[in-house]
Amino acid sequence: MTDPLFAAPEENSALPATNPRELGLLADCESCFGLCCVALPFAASADFAMDKDAGQPCVNLRADFRCSIHPHLRERGLPGCTVFDCFGAGQKVSQGTFEGRSWREEPGTARQMYAVFPVMRQLHELLWYLAESLALPAAAPVHAELGAALEETERLTREPADVLEKVDVAGHRAVVNALLLRTSELARAGLKGKEHRGADLMGARLKGAGLRAANLRGAYLIGADLRGADLRQADLIGADLRGADLSGADLTGALFLTQAQVNAARGDTATRLPAALTRPPHWSAAQNKPEKPTQGRRSARPRRR
Incomplete structure (x- = not known):
């Protein structure tokens, strides 16, 4: 049974764009306020050479929101930074949700910006999977539902900050994941x-x-x-x-x-x-x-x- 949230579009309607670049799913650090270096916590481990609390700027974050040791992260004990991918959520939150107002320029935005960033990242990750699914010919039986799910997920990313931070990402992911599982079954059928x-x-x-x-x-x-x-x-x-x-x-x-x-x-x-x-x-x-x-x-x- 199809979830009503992702009801299939009209028969003759076109599926949404699925190109990752068009959907803004490729990270653009030049347009981000270093959110992955501030909003997220990490603990001293094989991936990170030190502890850092959520909301605390990394010691290597420069005033221009760039990493001062970016070319040397692995040898400096921070390989975890080199594998992180925000799926374009950083620039979406920085330039879209908060319209270019940084947490440094307007400290009052910091708490909400840090709360919205991980939500946006999860939504963008789902967009990546949905876009990939729509590009699979074998998934044609569920393309309409996948397209509707992509449109709904993309709509959520455009909500204002006070709405975004309260989005039930887990519930949304559960519904999308059912479609992704069906996509996987169709793509691997007979193999x-x-x-x-x-x-x-x-x-x-x-x-x-x-x-x-x-x-x-x-x-x-x-x-x-x-x-x-x-x-x-x-x-x-x-x-x-x-x-x-x-x-x-x-x-x-x-x-x-x-x-x-x-x-x-x-x-x-x-x-x-x-x-x-x-x-x-x-x-x-x-x-x-x-x-x-x-x-x-x-x-x-x-x-x-």
Whole structure:
């Protein structure tokens, strides 16, 4: 039964735009007030060299909202910063919701701006998944509902700050996720992919594994050896790929894979990625040495199943 919130549009109506750039889903740090460096907390760990409370500006944030050590984040113990992706939420909140008024210029906006930013990021993440789904021919049976969901999600991003900070993102995500799951099933139909949803595969030896069209939604793949693995059409939504070795792996057509997940993994020039994603600068032979999987930090990055 279709949720009434996402009722299909009229038969002859056009589907909404699905290009990530047109939807503003590509981060533009030049147009952001350094929100990821202020609004979000992080704890001293393998990802971050220090503790920082939510709402506290990072010590490396300059007056112009730029990072003073951006080219050296990894060697300075802040690899977590290099893998974060706001899906364009930073500039949307900075230039859209708050119309270019920064938390430094108008301190009274700070609390609400910091509250709105993570909400906007989650909405933009959903827009990314919905746009990808609409580009899949196999998902044609649910394109109308996906299009309606994308339009509703995009509408929410245009709400004023006092409305945005109260949006029930969890409830909205649950409805959207049902459509994404259906999309995944349609895209992987007939390929007999393995079932590993939510599986604990930390440090697993999966070199050369046949994981085509596998369901890896929310799987723990931290530090896994996936060298040369076949991950074509695999559903990787929310999979934790921190430190996973993707050298020579084929992720062509992988479903719901994000740039943040790719950035968190390791790979090489032989790794094949979906067209929408780019090879991270740190993927080089010199840096691609085996790493021990990060243990005991499963709650560090929320997973979507």
